[in-house]
Amino acid sequence: MIEVQNLSKSYGPVEAVRSISFQVNQGEVVGFLGPNxxxxxxxxxxxTGYLPPNEGTVLVDGLDIRENALPVRxxxxxxxxxxxxYSDMITYDYLEFVAAMxxxxxxxxxxxxxxxxxxxxxxxxxxxxxDALSKGYRQRVGLAQAMIHDPPILILDEPTSGLxxxxxxxxxxxxxxxxxxxxxxxxxxxLSEVQASCDRVIIIDNGALVADGTPEELxxxxxxxxxxxxxxxxxxxxxxxxxxxxxxxxVVEHGMDDNGESYFMLSSPTDIRAELFxxxxxxxxxxxxxxxxxxxxxxxxxxxxSS
Amino acid sequence: xxxxxxLTKRELSAYFDGPAAYVVLCVFLAITGWFFSNALFLQxxxxxxxxxxxxxxxxxxxxxxxxxxxxxEERRAGTLELLLxxxxxxxxxxxxxxxxxxxxxxxxxxxxxxxxxxxAVLGDLDLGGTVGGYLGLFLLGVxxxxxxxxxxxxxxxxxxxxxxGFAIIFLLFLLDKITDFVPAQLGVILQYLGADYHFQxxxxxxxxxxxxxxxxxxxxxxxxxxxxxxxxxPE
Numbered sequence: 001m002i003e004v005q006n007l008s009k010s011y012g013p014v015e016a017v018r019s020i021s022f023q024v025n026q027g028e029v030v031g032f033l034g035p036n037x038x039x040x041x042x043x044x045x046x047x048t049g050y051l052p053p054n055e056g057t058v059l060v061d062g063l064d065i066r067e068n069a070l071p072v073r074x075x076x077x078x079x080x081x082x083x084x085x086y087s088d089m090i091t092y093d094y095l096e097f098v099a100a101m102x103x104x105x106x107x108x109x110x111x112x113x114x115x116x117x118x119x120x121x122x123x124x125x126x127x128x129x130x131d132a133l134s135k136g137y138r139q140r141v142g143l144a145q146a147m148i149h150d151p152p153i154l155i156l157d158e159p160t161s162g163l164x165x166x167x168x169x170x171x172x173x174x175x176x177x178x179x180x181x182x183x184x185x186x187x188x189x190x191l192s193e194v195q196a197s198c199d200r201v202i203i204i205d206n207g208a209l210v211a212d213g214t215p216e217e218l219x220x221x222x223x224x225x226x227x228x229x230x231x232x233x234x235x236x237x238x239x240x241x242x243x244x245x246x247x248x249x250x251v252v253e254h255g256m257d258d259n260g261e262s263y264f265m266l267s268s269p270t271d272i273r274a275e276l277f278x279x280x281x282x283x284x285x286x287x288x289x290x291x292x293x294x295x296x297x298x299x300x301x302x303x304x305x306s307s
Numbered sequence: 308x309x310x311x312x313x314l315t316k317r318e319l320s321a322y323f324d325g326p327a328a329y330v331v332l333c334v335f336l337a338i339t340g341w342f343f344s345n346a347l348f349l350q351x352x353x354x355x356x357x358x359x360x361x362x363x364x365x366x367x368x369x370x371x372x373x374x375x376x377x378x379x380e381e382r383r384a385g386t387l388e389l390l391l392x393x394x395x396x397x398x399x400x401x402x403x404x405x406x407x408x409x410x411x412x413x414x415x416x417x418x419x420x421x422x423x424x425x426x427a428v429l430g431d432l433d434l435g436g437t438v439g440g441y442l443g444l445f446l447l448g449v450x451x452x453x454x455x456x457x458x459x460x461x462x463x464x465x466x467x468x469x470x471x472g473f474a475i476i477f478l479l480f481l482l483d484k485i486t487d488f489v490p491a492q493l494g495v496i497l498q499y500l501g502a503d504y505h506f507q508x509x510x511x512x513x514x515x516x517x518x519x520x521x522x523x524x525x526x527x528x529x530x531x532x533x534x535x536x537x538x539x540x541p542e
Contacts, residue, residue: 048392049392050388050392052538070394070396073393073394074394078388078389080389080392082384082388084388084389085384085386086321087384088324088325089321093320101310101313101314101393101395102394145389
């Protein structure tokens with residue numbers, strides 16, 4: 001379990017992180033969201049013990065990252081944003097080097113490297129020099145490096161940045177697989193990634209924590225009206241008249257769609273789909289579409305971080 | 308300690324996997340060899356003095372060149388973040404790098420034993436001067452290495468690291484050469500602080516603990532400065 005307590009970190013006069021507190025429970029996959037420069041990387045650098053905090057502290061399984069630096073670091077696997085590979089090394093040697101630095105006994109290293117090769121799909125690149133690898137493979141070698149000592153906690157800073165769509169899906173699947181047994185904290189600014197792989201979302205903006213909860217909790221906490229759209233095959237004029245004076249909802253948009261059917265966008269404080277359907281039936285309109293516009297994390301993100 | 312040695316091995320293989328170590332060793336041997344054989348054959352002087360007087364000059368350039376990448380390149384490539392979040396202390400990382408430079412230096416010096424053996428076969432080898440000179444050369448090189456590593460920790464640009472390391476070492480090298488231009492009391496201090504002065508003492512075959520202590524404390528001081536620089540986690 002990770003406890004971040006009133007963490008503050010500044011670079012000279014610039015306050016990167018301002019008194020952030022949160023907890024990550026065992027086995028959770030937590031997504032760290034925020035615009036560029038919000039303080040995501042800085043928070044992660046403090047959590048891994050790279051940067052010393054100005055104020056506050058981080059406890060990992062009850063151990064302080066400053067006082068018990070080495071046992072804490074042994075529990076954490078870390079993939080920094082910059083994918084830290086030695087370009088002059090062979091992939092295998094690089095993994096062996098990290099394994100040795102992680103104090104994995106010499107006899108077990110080959111086995112761990114084999115396990116990582118399977119998990120991250122590195123069969124083709126084990127004997128290649130790191131600087132000959134594509135961005136996707138570099139990222140996978142970085143992940144293999146972070147997991148080589150089988151840590152209970154993984155901290156991944158933008159694990160999918162710079163990858164092509166296929167690679168993103170691969171890495172995301174890999175993370176989901178890893179997340180079944182481990183605590184994972186990953187940062188990203190791709191919202192679908194959070195929806196795809198995280199149990200919980202923490203949004204930070206300008207160095208401060210602005211939201212913390214499951215994706216559902218964050219969506220339901222959104223203020224604003226429900227929006228429902230309907231498309232009709234006929235009765236456009238009548239519908240325009242009736243919907244225009246309907247007390248349950250307000251027409252915000254009205255027009256013709258690409259198929260030549262008329263559509264109405266309605267806004268209301270509550271979900272009015274059932275009432276709309278009954279209204280259509282009672283007037284004998286041919287209803288071809290009825291959709292509630294679901295709020296997604298993108299709306300949450302925009303609402304919380306646009307200031 | 309295991310981890311320090313792992314790091315040293317990685318540093319050494321980085322030197323030897325690329326051309327760096329071979330270029331340094333070959334050029335070092337070529338220059339010292341030329342000076343040695345010049346003295347031996349042209350001036351009929353059977354002495355290692357020529358080797359010991361040119362080697363500190365070569366170190367002045369070569370050692371900052373060897374150490375310029377040690378931390379600057381790690382910072383540029385982002386691997387410093389990996390190294391310093393591994394379960395090792397910062398000082399172990401620095402020690403690993405210093406050890407690799409020291410071992411490379413030891414190899415370079417050991418290769419010049421050929422000259423010493425040649426002399427021993429041909430004539431009389433001044434044993435005290437030879438042992439003192441070699442010891443001095445090694446201590447001088449390690450001290451330069453520690454300073455070069457500190458210079459490298461200050462920047463992410465290898466060229467800046469080289470120039471900085473060279474400038475600091477050159478200053479130390481010059482200190483005992485400018486004693487004529489300063490008041491006598493200050494001159495004594497400057498002479499004591501000069502890196503070459505202590506080497507000259509050792510080269511004479513007088514192995515004085517003061518000279519050894521000078522190099523060890525300067526190495527320790529540069530090491531401490533590096534620890535301090537890294538603790539601030541420069542971006």
